[in-house]
Amino acid sequence: MNVSAGRQRSIIIRSKYLTTMFNKYYIFTMKYMLIRTLTLSAMLIAVISGMAGADSSVVWNERINKNSITVWTRPVDGYRVDSFRAQADLDFSIEAIYEHLTNLNEFPEWVHGLKEFEIITSEDDLWEYYVVVSAPLSKDRDNVMRMTGRPPGNDGTAFLEQIALSTDRPERRNTVRVTDYHETWNLVKLNGTRTRATMEVRFDPGGNPPVKVLNWIVAQGPYESFQTMIKILESQPDTSDQYLLASAM
Secondary structure: OHHHHHHHHHHHHHHHHHHHHHHHHHHHHHHHHHHHHHHHHHHHHHHHHHHHHHHHOOOOEEEEEEOOEEEEEEOOOOOOOOEEEEEEEEOOOHHHHHHHHOOHHHHHHHOOOEEEEEEEEEEOOEEEEEEEEOOOOOOEEEEEEEEEEEOOOOOOEEEEEEEEEOOOOOOOOOEEEOOEEEEEEEEEEEEOOEEEEEEEEEEEOOOOOOHHHHHHHOOHHHHHHHHHHHHHHHHOOOOHHHHHHHHHO
């Protein structure tokens, strides 16, 4: 009888010991899972915060705002030179501006830094041309460009896009071939004689240009191009009616 009671007490003690150990293990496991969850959450928050910080670093920075022309720049991943955006509300019809932008014969008059220009193809809303431009403190740049357009429509907007093409055209001496260039023009009709024009450019100049210098002056080019374009438009008669008539035919 005493032996049986002793075994029973031993079983009870062992059971309590196992229960205590299980409870300690369960509490430890739960604490570990909680800490791990909190740690992962903190890491996730940190990553998201870092991403948010990266996004804020590529906002447009205003560089020029005068004579009704605004130019912004911003860095772009994978590009050494900042991209730029220029915008102005112009006192010209959307048809007049679109006609001017697609008139390749006028490019030498208003495109900043243009040294040589050759029209390769000129069709309805599709153009190709070869261009050589000067680069500050560096070699000239050349490329073959293709421009496509969507003329002014009933929605009061128009669009132009220019991209650099791969070409087998022989490379010139002391000239760097640009193969990565993308430019867009968005035109929005504000009223019959007023249009908002927005140009945006992203490009890689190729070669080994003085990047810091280029980023310092990159906003000046589009500003001067807008100024020259305005002067040309002011010197020309408004041909919007003729453009609309030709578009309708």
